[in-house]
Amino acid sequence: MGKLEDEIKRRRTFAIISHPDAGKTTLTEKFLLYGGAIAQAGAVKGKKNSRHAVSDWMEIEKQRGISVTSSVMQFQYKNYCINILDTPGHQDFSEDTYRTLMAADSAVMVIDASKGVENQTRKLFKVCVMRHIPIFTFVNKMDRESRNPFDLMEQIESELGIQTYPVNWPIGSGKEFKGVYDRDKKHIISFEASGGQHQVAATEVDLSDPSLDSLIGEDLHSTLCDDIELLDGASYEFDIEKVRKGELSPVFFGSALTNFGVEPFLENFLEMTTSPTPRNSSAGIIDPFDPEFSAFVFKIQANMNKAHRDRITFLRICSGKFDKDMEVLHVQGNKKLRLSQPQQIMAQEREIIDEAYAGDIIGVFDPGIFAIGDTICSPKKKFEFESIPTFAPEHFMRVRQKDTLKRKQFVKGTTQIAQEGAIQIFHEPDSGMEEVIVGVVGVLQLEVFEYRMKNEYNVDLFKEGLPYSYIRWIDNKDIDPKTLKLSSDTKLVKDFRDNYLLLFTSEWNIRWALERNEGLELSEFNRGD
Numbered sequence: 146m147g148k149l150e151d152e153i154k155r156r157r158t159f160a161i162i163s164h165p166d167a168g169k170t171t172l173t174e175k176f177l178l179y180g181g182a183i184a185q186a187g188a189v190k191g192k193k194n195s196r197h198a199v200s201d202w203m204e205i206e207k208q209r210g211i212s213v214t215s216s217v218m219q220f221q222y223k224n225y226c227i228n229i230l231d232t233p234g235h236q237d238f239s240e241d242t243y244r245t246l247m248a249a250d251s252a253v254m255v256i257d258a259s260k261g262v263e264n265q266t267r268k269l270f271k272v273c274v275m276r277h278i279p280i281f282t283f284v285n286k287m288d289r290e291s292r293n294p295f296d297l298m299e300q301i302e303s304e305l306g307i308q309t310y311p312v313n314w315p316i317g318s319g320k321e322f323k324g325v326y327d328r329d330k331k332h333i334i335s336f337e338a339s340g341g342q343h344q345v346a347a348t349e350v351d352l353s354d355p356s357l358d359s360l361i362g363e364d365l366h367s368t369l370c371d372d373i374e375l376l377d378g379a380s381y382e383f384d385i386e387k388v389r390k391g392e393l394s395p396v397f398f399g400s401a402l403t404n405f406g407v408e409p410f411l412e413n414f415l416e417m418t419t420s421p422t423p424r425n426s427s428a429g430i431i432d433p434f435d436p437e438f439s440a441f442v443f444k445i446q447a448n449m450n451k452a453h454r455d456r457i458t459f460l461r462i463c464s465g466k467f468d469k470d471m472e473v474l475h476v477q478g479n480k481k482l483r484l485s486q487p488q489q490i491m492a493q494e495r496e497i498i499d500e501a502y503a504g505d506i507i508g509v510f511d512p513g514i515f516a517i518g519d520t521i522c523s524p525k526k527k528f529e530f531e532s533i534p535t536f537a538p539e540h541f542m543r544v545r546q547k548d549t550l551k552r553k554q555f556v557k558g559t560t561q562i563a564q565e566g567a568i569q570i571f572h573e574p575d576s577g578m579e580e581v582i583v584g585v586v587g588v589l590q591l592e593v594f595e596y597r598m599k600n601e602y603n604v605d606l607f608k609e610g611l612p613y614s615y616i617r618w619i620d621n622k623d624i625d626p627k628t629l630k631l632s633s634d635t636k637l638v639k640d641f642r643d644n645y646l647l648l649f650t651s652e653w654n655i656r657w658a659l660e661r662n663e664g665l666e667l668s669e670f671n672r673g674d
């Protein structure tokens with residue numbers, strides 16, 4: 146029992162989120178560097194313009210030049226065992242990105258100091274808030290001209306609706322960046338630009354030390370004293386309970402590229418965040434320290450090898466310990482089985498593993514039996530974890546098969562790909578299965594869908610892009626959706642569970658529908674129960 150408890154306690158499983166280019170890859174790389182998982186900076190992110198990070202580990206994706214998935218890395222730092230869940234950005238953004246957040250116990254949000262909160266951060270942030278997980282902010286690129294740090298705090302608080310607590314505070318920025326002041330330890334760590342290959346040695350000086358004038362300059366010294374006075378008087382108090390509930394975000398300033406402020410951030414973060422948290426299930430709360438194994442499926446990576454049609458299913462372990470040869474129960478399939486080729490990604494390699502603990506993420510070969518949200522547990526138990534919500538797609542396309550004789554393949558392909566969670570499919574209320582509306586979170590998913598329909602199911606598609614960008618589930622169970630008053634460019638559709646939804650072209654149309662239909666309740670996530 147002692148070992149199980151120790152192993153679980155030392156685990157930290159978090160997602161790292163940012164708008165593209167804020168510095169997520171660079172920061173991840175520095176974490177790996179401190180953990181000794183890579184020997185030198187630059188190993189994760191290759192040369193200029195090469196976007197192959199460790200996270201783009203699927204060879205097939207590299208060949209296609211795309212990354213359809215979010216991925217996971219494990220490494221050790223001091224006594225901690227850390228699982229980082231990467232959330233892809235740019236065109237790779239997909240529903241998988243959201244689902245990854247369901248597997249994390251906390252999130253690290255990287256913000257570009259000159260840009261502040263950007264669109265993609267906002268979207269991912271909403272999911273973190275829905276889950277009430279702790280959120281830690283790293284304000285990056287302080288070695289460049291930044292926005293006023295007070296304005297940045299104000300923006301995070303007003304746009305994201307979370308309180309902030311700056312753990313450290315920057316002294317200047319850009320060419321004038323001198324370092325940060327640690328509010329708790331009440332000392333200064335001065336900035337030394339380095340090539341970013343090694344950890345920067347910190348110079349520590351007390352705020353009242355007269356030598357500060359010569360270290361950071363008189364002006365910055367006096368600005369710093371004023372700033373700290375203002376912060377101590379006006380900002381929120383530090384409250385670890387609020388941090389753990391996701392109500393207060395500890396904020397750190399630094400520069401990932403020059404390695405400044407990264408290690409203090411990592412250390413504070415690991416201490417303040419939680420070890421694996423309990424999860425809700427049909428049998429009540431599941432304690433991570435319960436020795437019986439349990440896990441849920443949060444991601445399915447299909448067809449990495451076209452010849453074999455294999456899939457890898459990713460599990461987040463929620464309790465106990467996993468052993469390679471153990472028998473488990475797949476609850477939704479009501480079948481006992483052994484998980485085949487369990488593996489983990491350790492920095493740059495995939496490794497077959499013998500054991501794993503609550504908090505860990507493992508990939509297993511899937512003969513096509515698992516679905517997103519499924520529960521896998523010790524045969525001594527039988528319960529289902531809370532379902533993973535369905536997230537609102539933002540791009541829609543109407544599709545049907547070119548060759549009408551391929552109807553069966555068309556239905557099979559669209560249904561299977563939807564079951565894997567790569568796309569969502571909708572129907573107009575009175576149409577048959579021969580025409581579907583495909584909805585996705587990121588446009589790349591549409592390309593992947595078309596590619597897979599052709600290559601795996603041998604079906605060519607007629608496609609028609611649709612102008613909708615917003616979808617809302619109708620929560621009211623007691624109204625006939627066909628009687629709703631809707632603007633002419635709003636469409637009523639059904640999902641595969643026969644839930645009614647509305648497709649809108651603008652937020653203005655959503656408001657219009659809510660105003661004209663009293664009592665109408667719409668939601669952006671569907672919990673599926």
Ligand code: G4P
Binds near residue numbers: 163194287402
């Ligand atoms: P992402 O994963 O969030 O998309 O961001 P990534 O780490 O790839 O960083 C985006 C760009 O910002 C990179 O430059 C990176 O070197 C730079 N960067 C990251 N952190 C810092 C920082 O603290 N200070 C400064 N000045 N720059 C930073 P790039 O030119 O796009 O890439 P590269 O080809 O130079 O690697």
